[in-house]
Amino acid sequence: MEVRGPRIKIGLLEEFLNLARANSLWPMTFGLACCAIEMMATTAARFDLARFGAEVFRPSPRQCDFMIVSGTITKKIAPVLKTLYDQMASPKWVLAYGNCAISGGPFVFEGQYNVIEGVDKIIPVDVYVPGCPPRPEALIEGILKLQEKLTGVRRFPIPEKKW
Amino acid sequence: MIKWFKRIYQEYFYSDLLVVFSLGTSALFLLLVILPLIYLLAKGAFELGLNYWGKDFLRLLLGIVGVLIVVFGNALILVYVERKVAGWMQLRIGPKEVGPSGLLQSIVDAIKLLGKQLLRPRHVDRPLYLLAPLLIFLPCLVTMVVIPFDHDLQVRDINVGIVLILAFSALTPISIFMAGWGSANKYALLGGMRSISQQIAYEIPMVLSLIPVVMLSGTLSLKGIVEAQKIPFVCLQPIGFLIYFISAVAETNRTPFDLPEAESELVAGYHTEYSGMRFALFFLAEYTNVFIACALATIFFLGGYKGPLLPGWVWFFIKTYLLIFIMMWFRWTFPRVRFDQLLNFSWNFLIPLAMLNLVVTGMLVKI
Amino acid sequence: MVSERLLKDLQEMGIELREVLYEKKGYWFDGELEKNKLLPAVEAFDHYGYFIEDIVCVDHVEKLELIYHFNHWEDPKRFSLRLRVNPEDPEVPSISSIYPGGGWHEREIHEFFGVSFKGHPNLSFLFLHPEIEYYPLRKTPVKIPEEKRKILQGKSLELEEEAFWINMGPQHPSTHGVLRLLLKMRGEFIEEIEPVLGYMHRMQEKMAEVRTYQQYYPNTARLDYVGPLAFSMCYCGALERLCEIEVPERAEMIRLITLELNRIASHLLWLGTYLLDLGAATPYFFAFQDREAILDILEGLTGSRLTYCYYRIGGVYEDLNDSFLKKVEDFIRLMRSNLKIYDDLVTGNAIFMARTKGIGVIDKEIARRFGLTGPNLRASGVPYDVRLSEPYASYKSLQPKIALYEEGSCYERYLVRIKEIENSLDLLEEALKRLPDGPFRTEKKIKKPPVGDVYFATESPRGQVGIYIVSDGSEKPYRLKWRSPSFCNFISFTEIGKGMLIADAVATLGSLDLVVPEMDR
């Protein structure tokens, strides 16, 4: 992977752009397994990802900002995943959602022949969200974490303990 | 300074910085660059004694500014409104956290898209691929020239306004097809194919439904048509209005006629391979086309800027946005039609109906 | 009865089938046959209108055993035909000319065991990735020959002139997961369909052989994450049948209630995503909102939202409490009123009717040859339901009504599922009234089930789930085979999808209600 920065790089501009990026994270329509259902539930009425402007699921990797790896990575899907990640326009981020994407989850055993133990063996991961499957709130928390990573500030600051 | 910003941002409201920054920069840009430029140019024009041309020049400059504000403002508003309307219809809130009740969401999206890498796949047909997003943007601006927002609020009243609009809107399918073909992508190609046959199929009923309007008003200028409406033409031409509106929905590729970008079949349709700002231009063109289609419906059938009490342009925008809202309502209610159903609906039903409408109008007018 | 006539016919052919105790084994008739008698026997099954359930292969090291399961819609008695194969050079005649659905099971066995089927039109790899070295489910390591390892070897994708191959999936909005279809297109029409599965193959059957019965159990819920309880039920039921454990009545009724709740949730999810496929976004949100209500109820009981681990061998994990019953009652009321909203929003919609009515028709003959089950089958006018034919849980005492439609197109599949939601609500209401008191699980603990084999079937929201367990008396299953309903439903699409418009294909694929990890296992 060849990384070239922007042609013009100004600190303040970068800050500003990152602020905009953090508030408009468009995920890719890419559901793998069980966690994809929870991902769908997150976009649905009760949890409503749209509040953070992140409900614009784009099916084409060219137009989205981050990929939610929601499920087990088998050896057959790994090259597909890599291709899709490559085809995303930078800046791009990856959110490993669920134990399978983090480490293979419950599908790792001695003598297994088909599961890649963690998506970070293929592509760089920015945020890990554990759980099997993680609850929708966890996905929202993961997105907030990604925003924090971009802006350096947390959106809903955790209130200080008063007692 | 950044630290200071961060503190504000953390302590007060998350998006306050965004408000200040985006509004501030745009206001600064307007104040420091555009307005003095216009002033200088206009002054120069007058001083040179080119009164005849000078007036037009001033009109042109003001027109450019006005049209740009309408085009970009409309897209920003529509993106927000659409997401909010979708939210209301779907038991949820929609954008909320970015800015006060999510108002800054579309601005933030635009800024983000500005900072996104522009990718060009290796195998594309380069000239077509690069020209397509430019060309799709062109009819949006040109059509704005002849739209009368108010009695005097019009860039230029061209006496063949309708023909001009029809001619330039024919560029849209061409550029969509250029995008589809140039991308060398199979989904994009299928999307482009679909798009072009859809747009030509609905072009005809659209034109046929406009001819009675021309008959009744006896002019091709848009302002003339508005002025000719003692009562809105929708009362005289209800079928014509319906045909026009259905065709307009189809021409702008909105659900239930959004086949060229049908997500469940063709991924993202003709703009599958476009990223960042190139994709944004397609988006912008789509929303501007929606606005133009509804604005034209307002002008032709709903009496344009005419209305009691309120100033004309307010009426114009109220009527237009009402129609746009109906389009959104369609979008979040109906499933997508199938492709052959879509084409045959036009050829077998709408076109004969539009012809019948024309004949009946012709007869009634003569009697 | 059909089975008696069939038995007589088979006897004339010289195939002896003996009757076994259904309560112990899960099938009625069992018999071994010679290789050369396979095809005549299968033809006899076809003649009497039997459908193929699945083909299982068991590696006994000194021999490979192929087990064909057949069943009948009107006279549901499971037949199991056993065939011994030499493990050195396994070759069996293929039944794909009679049962095309069987051909797909054969492909699977060819891939995992290396059995080659003579006369199979397309014996290429379906599930595995190209770098695999050994046949995964063989007990002794057997190397896969190099030339067999190509994924799409059966189809030469060399560019025929005017051939327009298009990839649908693995990342595609309408394939719901990672199904991949290679479509040969002519314009907007599909000429040929070549599915590539296995993008979510998670080695469920291999894992079962490595882990103990208790360790493997939580993974059953991860097969079909939309209706996981039917799979848990199947697993627990099979072990209870194997170890002859009596389940208390209260536990059985609790199972029924949770199963039906899960069924409604699954159908709701299908409804939402199906209409999303058709381009209508709003019903998705309505359906998910109602689904959340069920998830809340089940979460209160089981502790998780999606992949429940609630049933135990011989009962359930926790007893119901009163708040649960109250919540279910509230939900029934809510769902009844909301069904009207779906009716207004979807059922009468002209565009929806035009998109689904008469599209993707599956007639009974295709359904039988491919082994279609579940709501998809009932939409084609066959009243086959495992809840009635082989009642488990409390379905013996509390029989569900069957939703039945004749035409078998996408629209009927939609109607069947809506009707099933209604029926499940009725069933739930009845079950709540009849909930008996008593213990909610047995005290008997099992560690090592006895030697033997067992078949168990349940009706998942997608169709008949079957499990076949071979136990060698140790604490791990010797062989565990799932019959996954989505796989059997999906393979019928390769037949009916030919000559379709791509839009119709999306509508049909969606209406079959596929869950990919369950297909790939």
Next chain:
Amino acid sequence: MGEVLRDFSFVLVFALLALILGLIVFFIPYLIAPRVYGDKTESLYECGIDPYGSAWIRYSVLFYLYALMFVGFEVDVLYLFPVGVSYLKEGSIKEFLILLIFLAFLLLPLLYAYRKGVFKWKFEVRG
């Protein structure tokens, strides 16, 4: 003539403006967007799989039939605009009859296409 030129100078300016704006909009990301190129970044997207063959092949003839019909229609429909403008200026029934005849001719290709079965989408087995 001068008036018409002045009219269309507006159109020309706006068209140029659209092109220039488009170029500006492309230029900003050129400057400020980060660039990352992986192995597959510049290959075509097809659901994450390398595409088989080219997208540029001969395509189904169905769409061309529609295009042909369009050509038959659209050009002629444009003739109706002058008719519409001057329709009310003359007071006789003659114009109506002329309009009727013209429309009857317009309907002919539609009827022809209908007879030819353009509107029936059927998959035919090749061979």
